[in-house]
Structure formats: structure tokens, C-alpha cells
Amino acid sequence: MKELDLLKKDWQKSEASFEQLSEKDIYAMIHKKSSSIVKWILIVSILEFVVLNGIGLLLPDPYNSKYNELHPYLSIAVNLNYFVILGFIYLFFKNYKTISVLNNASILIKHILKTRKIVNYYIYWNIIIGGYIAAFSFIDSWNQSWKESGKTDSIPDHGTAMILPFVFAMLFIMLFIWAFYKLLYGNFLGKLKDNYEELQKIES
Amino acid sequence: MKSELEHSFVKQLRENQNIIHKICRLYTEDEDAHKDLFQEITIQLWKAYPKFRGDSKFSTWAYRVALNTAITLYRKTKRSINTVGYEGNSHFVPEVHYNYEEEEQLKLLYKAVYQLNDIEKALIFMYLEDKDYTEIAETLGISEVNARVKMNRIKGKLKKLLNPQGI
Numbered sequence: 001m002k003e004l005d006l007l008k009k010d011w012q013k014s015e016a017s018f019e020q021l022s023e024k025d026i027y028a029m030i031h032k033k034s035s036s037i038v039k040w041i042l043i044v045s046i047l048e049f050v051v052l053n054g055i056g057l058l059l060p061d062p063y064n065s066k067y068n069e070l071h072p073y074l075s076i077a078v079n080l081n082y083f084v085i086l087g088f089i090y091l092f093f094k095n096y097k098t099i100s101v102l103n104n105a106s107i108l109i110k111h112i113l114k115t116r117k118i119v120n121y122y123i124y125w126n127i128i129i130g131g132y133i134a135a136f137s138f139i140d141s142w143n144q145s146w147k148e149s150g151k152t153d154s155i156p157d158h159g160t161a162m163i164l165p166f167v168f169a170m171l172f173i174m175l176f177i178w179a180f181y182k183l184l185y186g187n188f189l190g191k192l193k194d195n196y197e198e199l200q201k202i203e204s
Numbered sequence: 205m206k207s208e209l210e211h212s213f214v215k216q217l218r219e220n221q222n223i224i225h226k227i228c229r230l231y232t233e234d235e236d237a238h239k240d241l242f243q244e245i246t247i248q249l250w251k252a253y254p255k256f257r258g259d260s261k262f263s264t265w266a267y268r269v270a271l272n273t274a275i276t277l278y279r280k281t282k283r284s285i286n287t288v289g290y291e292g293n294s295h296f297v298p299e300v301h302y303n304y305e306e307e308e309q310l311k312l313l314y315k316a317v318y319q320l321n322d323i324e325k326a327l328i329f330m331y332l333e334d335k336d337y338t339e340i341a342e343t344l345g346i347s348e349v350n351a352r353v354k355m356n357r358i359k360g361k362l363k364k365l366l367n368p369q370g371i
Contacts (some may be wrong), residue, residue, distance in 0.1 A: 037277050109275075121238070
């Protein structure tokens with residue numbers, strides 16, 4: 001294609017047109033902060049870990065101890081959750097460390113997307129465990145108020161009757177969170193995903 | 205105080221800065237974005253520099269880091285649509301005065317290159333830089349055969365963009 005030869009000739013001559021930076025300019029540049037996607041993912045992920053765990057710590061439940069006595073398996077879930085969080089943090093940093101700009105483009109993007117996925121799994125885990133605990137408190141407090149009104153005989157019916165609206169509420173919350181993340185990371189990871197797909201397409 | 209490492213890095217980067225300028229030219233549309241990407245590439249190169257052993261040329265090493273930054277790490281501050289912006293793009297003005305017909309052709313060529321996606325741009329960039337297919341394949345993480353196939357497709361695509369009616 002002779003047009004491409006023409007382009008190549010022009011491209012290689014174009015070097016002369018760039019405004020040359022001095023050593024002083026470059027020196028100033030290397031002391032500036034990076035604003036790369038990886039850096040943003042790290043910041044947002046740390047924020048997510050902090051916020052999600054902070055909510056639990058900042059909202060002390062006055063019924064907590066009594067509640068745990070009533071439902072010992074719940075406290076097992078809470079303790080298990082700490083191990084799971086530690087596991088997620090470990091996996092996150094382990095994957096984060098594998099991101100290297102010296103890898104080829106395909107591996108680099110794969111590692112970034114994998115690291116980000118760990119955080120997504122962590123969020124899903126939180127939604128599940130949060131939903132599980134919320135479901136218990138919700139049904140429990142319903143039963144409690146039912147008991148206080150003195151009609152103890154028909155608790156089970158109402159307990160189960162509340163499951164349906166509860167499930168709808170949970171689904172709505174999950175949908176909301178999902179949409180939020182779609183918006184946040186759609187913008188963030190869109191380019192990465194497009195480029196990764198393009199590389200995969202070349203290889204298929 | 206400049207350390208020895210900083211000093212040798214800055215010196216080598218200054219000597220090889222045109223590599224980065226050319227990548228910025230390909231992946232950005234205006235002067236501000238060009239500077240922005242140049243800075244990010246410089247930071248990434250500097251961060252990776254302690255791992256640069258000197259067993260390859262600085263320029264070869266810089267190609268990979270710079271392209272990776274443009275394709276993967278760089279986050280545009282504002283979203284832009286690929287097809288818009290060419291007219292105002294001072295990057296893509298033919299440098300040398302050819303005859304009128306060639307100049308027109310070059311304008312069209314740059315416009316067509318500008319419409320390619322990030323990965324296609326990376327391939328055409330390495331082609332224009334006279335890189336062999338082994339290096340192109342290694343940089344992108346694809347096989348050499350597929351790099352050739354893709355390059356031929358891009359050439360076809362450019363041809364089509366130059367001649368939409370197929371004349």
C-alpha cells in the first residue's frame with residue numbers, strides 16, 4: 001500500500017516538530033503524582049473497605065449482646081466475616097502486586113481487571129451478609145412487636161408473610177447498589193474492557 | 205538533590221522523548237491532553253526505572269511502558285468521541301511540503317488513523333516505527349501470526365476509510 005509508505009515517511013520526519021522538553025521539565029514531572037487507573041482503583045477500593053467496615057463499627061446496636069444470645073449462629077457469622085475480610089484484603093494486595101507496567105498489554109489489563117474483581121466479590125459478600133443479618137433483625141423485630149401486642153398465637157404466619165416484602169426490599173437495594181457501581185466503574189473500566197476484548201478478538 | 209538514578213533517567217528520557225511525543229500525538233487530540241499523557245508516561249517510566257536493567261535499549265523498554273500507559277493506565281480527564289476533533293487537531297498536519305495531491309492524501313491518512321481504536325493505533329504505531337512483528341506481538345501479548353493478520357486488516361480498514369465508495 002503506497003499510501004502507507006507515504007504516511008511512514010511523513011511520520012518519521014515529524015519528530016522535528018515536537019517541542020523539546022528540558023531536563024529541568026522532566027525532573028519536575030517525575031515528582032508529580034500519577035493519576036493512572038490503577039491508582040484510582042486502589043484509592044476507591046481502600047475507601048470501600050473502610051466505609052463498609054466503618055458502617056458496622058459506627059452503628060452500635062443496643063440490642064446487640066442480647067441479640068447475640070438469642071441467635072448464637074449470628075455471632076458466628078459476624079466472626080467469620082472478619083476472617084473473610086482479612087482474606088479479601090490479602091487477595092486484593094496479592095493481585096495488586098502483580099500489576100506491572102512492564103508486562104505486555106494483554107497481561108497488564110488482565111491483572112488490573114482481576115484485582116478489581118476481588119473488590120467486586122467483596123461487595124457482593126457484603127450485600128449477602130448484610131442482607132442475611134438485616135433479614136433476621138427485620139423478622140425478629142416484627143415478631144417482637146407482635147408478641148408485645150399480646151397475640152402470641154399467630155406469630156409464624158406473620159413471620160413468613162413478611163418475607164415477601166422483605167425480599168422485594170432487598171432486591172431493590174441490590175439493584176440500586178448494582179446501578180451505582182455500574183455507573184462508577186463503567187466509566188472507570190470501560191476503556192480497559194474494550195481494549196481487552198479487542199486483544200482477545202485478535203487472538204481468537 | 206538529584207540522585208544518580210534520577211540524573212541518568214532524566215538524561216535518557218530527554219534523549220528519547222520523541223517516542224513519547226509520538227505516542228501522545230496518536231492518542232490525544234489537543235495540546236493539554238498531550239501534556240497530560242506525556243506526564244503520566246514519564247511518571248510510569250520513572251516508577252519502573254529501578255527495574256530497568258540496561259540489558260535492552262532504553263528506547264525499547266520505553267516503548268512498552270509508554271504504550272501500556274496510553275492503552276491501559278491513562279485516564280482521560282474528559283470523555284471524547286473519536287471521530288470529532290480531528291479538524292481542530294494540530295497534531296495531524298503533514299510536516300513536510302509534498303505536492304498538493306500527496307498532502308491531501310496525508311491529511312486523509314492521518315484522519316483515518318485517528319479513527320482507529322486504541323489497539324489498532326498501537327499496531328500502526330509500531331509499524332510506522334519500523335518495529336518487527338516479534339516485538340509488536342510481545343508488546344501486546346498476542347501471537348506473531350495474529351499480529352500480522354491484524355495488521356493486514358488494519359491496512360484494509362485504512363484503505364476503506366480513505367476510499368469509502370471503494371473507487
